[in-house]
Amino acid sequence: MSSFRVKGGLKLKGEITPQGAKNEALQILCAVLLTPEKITINKIPNIRDVNKLIDLLSDMGVKVDKTGPESYTFKADQVDLKYLDTEDFLQKASALRGSVMILGPLLARFGTGRLSKPGGDKIGRRRMDTHFTGFQKLGAEFHYDNKREIYHIDGKNLKGAYMLLDEASVTGTANIVMAAVLAEGKTTIYNAACEPYLQQLCEMLNRMGAKITGIGSNLLNIEGVKSLKGTEHTLLPDMIEIGSFIGLAAMTQSEITIKDAQIHRLGIIPDTFRRMGINLEFRGDDIYIPAQKHYIIDTFIDGSILTIADAIWPGFTPDLLSIVLVTATQAKGTVLVHQKMFESRLFFVDKLIDMGAQIILCDPHRATVIGLDRKYPLRGIRMTSPDIRAGVALLIAALSAEGTSVIDNIEQIDRGYQYIDQRLNALGADIVRID
Ligand SMILES: CC(=O)N[C@H]1[C@@H](OP(=O)(O)OP(=O)(O)OC[C@H]2O[C@@H](n3ccc(=O)[nH]c3=O)[C@H](O)[C@@H]2O)O[C@H](CO)[C@@H](O)[C@@H]1O
Numbered sequence: 001m002s003s004f005r006v007k008g009g010l011k012l013k014g015e016i017t018p019q020g021a022k023n024e025a026l027q028i029l030c031a032v033l034l035t036p037e038k039i040t041i042n043k044i045p046n047i048r049d050v051n052k053l054i055d056l057l058s059d060m061g062v063k064v065d066k067t068g069p070e071s072y073t074f075k076a077d078q079v080d081l082k083y084l085d086t087e088d089f090l091q092k093a094s095a096l097r098g099s100v101m102i103l104g105p106l107l108a109r110f111g112t113g114r115l116s117k118p119g120g121d122k123i124g125r126r127r128m129d130t131h132f133t134g135f136q137k138l139g140a141e142f143h144y145d146n147k148r149e150i151y152h153i154d155g156k157n158l159k160g161a162y163m164l165l166d167e168a169s170v171t172g173t174a175n176i177v178m179a180a181v182l183a184e185g186k187t188t189i190y191n192a193a194c195e196p197y198l199q200q201l202c203e204m205l206n207r208m209g210a211k212i213t214g215i216g217s218n219l220l221n222i223e224g225v226k227s228l229k230g231t232e233h234t235l236l237p238d239m240i241e242i243g244s245f246i247g248l249a250a251m252t253q254s255e256i257t258i259k260d261a262q263i264h265r266l267g268i269i270p271d272t273f274r275r276m277g278i279n280l281e282f283r284g285d286d287i288y289i290p291a292q293k294h295y296i297i298d299t300f301i302d303g304s305i306l307t308i309a310d311a312i313w314p315g316f317t318p319d320l321l322s323i324v325l326v327t328a329t330q331a332k333g334t335v336l337v338h339q340k341m342f343e344s345r346l347f348f349v350d351k352l353i354d355m356g357a358q359i360i361l362c363d364p365h366r367a368t369v370i371g372l373d374r375k376y377p378l379r380g381i382r383m384t385s386p387d388i389r390a391g392v393a394l395l396i397a398a399l400s401a402e403g404t405s406v407i408d409n410i411e412q413i414d415r416g417y418q419y420i421d422q423r424l425n426a427l428g429a430d431i432v433r434i435d
């Protein structure tokens with residue numbers, strides 16, 4: 001288990017370029033299984049989850065070539081289906097959440113898929129019913145081996161169908177779309193998730209020859225095709241990294257420019273940070289955040305306490321609520337952070353309270369943060385990172401705190417943030433990785 005030793009209280013300054021989006025990468029990488037032709041992907045971040053998925057694809061027989069610092073080609077012309085029955089596969093696949101999205105492509109192209117319970121953050125129940133109900137609607141058979149905790153999905157001749165998803169699951173929608181593109185006839189998916197990750201996936205599939213309409217909405221129509229061809233795809237900048245850098249700049253009174261942010265794809269994210277009183281300036285496609293001594297949390301129009309809650313896209317992504325929460329601790333004003341989707345994602349607030357933050361954890365889903373307006377800086381402490389986004393929230397807290405902090409279990413952070421210590425040190429931070 002590695003740790004970060006972080007010297008707090010330093011102001012950072014400079015430019016930072018966001019990595020390619022982790023959650024988009026996981027979908028796009030799974031889609032390479034849909035064609036025997038070559039697929040080139042650019043802006044692939046060098047992070048644990050993505051690297052694990054690339055290794056898994058390679059173990060499955062996909063030819064993988066690193067063609068540039070952030071570019072790879074993939075050719076799935078000889079997928080080894082027998083490998084799916086090995087313990088090695090089941091173990092490696094369950095090491096990350098994103099691996100679940102190999103099921104849709106495997107089913108579509110080879111009529112069969114296997115998976116052990118996928119990993120990912122332990123942030124509450126993370127059911128997969130939507131994925132399997134969708135596959136069943138396309139005519140696949142689903143079987144769960146309770147003893148070995150393995151999901152089996154089989155179905156040779158998938159047929160397009162109408163489906164109203166029971167929830168707008170991000171990975172569930174991606175999985176069903178990837179199964180439906182090669183099914184016979186028309187599939188309609190209502191209550192589809194429509195995050196930029198999914199828009200990107202659908203656009204890539206269309207370039208491969210798929211026929212998907214309704215991209216960016218919650219109603220997708222898919223006309224099945226017989227086969228798909230190769231393409232080239234470039235990942236969007238990671239919107240969660242961008243939000244994390246905005247929070248970091250505000251907390252540490254730093255002047256930071258986030259380069260090439262593709263602002264028009266960020267949805268409600270910039271305005272949500274603005275409601276927390278953070279000044280953001282759009283300069284072309286860069287986001288400039290000036291050093292700010294004070295930032296004052298807005299209230300609702302009637303003067304009542306602001307609530308920031310997650311919602312499915314185009315609502316505010318749950319993956320940035322931990323960042324909002326930590327950023328509020330040094331703002332002036334009060335905010336209620338309401339994490340509606342996940343049950344155990346706010347449990348890191350005890351660490352912030354230990355550091356001196358004023359937070360009331362109302363229940364597992366809601367925390368009220370009373371901003372200190374920098375009257376009392378947070379204190380450096382030793383803490384453990386429970387999940388990827390809480391990990392970065394704690395890193396931001398440590399960078400703003402008085403004294404030195406140690407953050408253990410930074411493998412969680414490495415899951416989703418590329419060279420974060422080196423990139424922040426280049427802006428003037430003092431983060432030491434202890435292995
Ligand atoms: C690898 C990947 O891409 N992971 C992301 C993906 O996870 P993932 O695809 O696993 O998450 P889902 O979208 O399936 O669901 C997230 C949570 O929200 C709940 N839910 C979802 C939709 C809905 O309409 N109502 C509802 O309550 C689900 O029950 C679940 O608890 O999407 C999540 C939600 O944006 C993000 O936090 C994860 O970072």
Ligand SMILES: C=C(OP(=O)(O)O)C(=O)O
Nearest residue numbers: 097098120121319388389
């Ligand atoms: C929860 C997340 O990741 P995963 O779904 O991979 O656990 C996340 O990216 O914030």
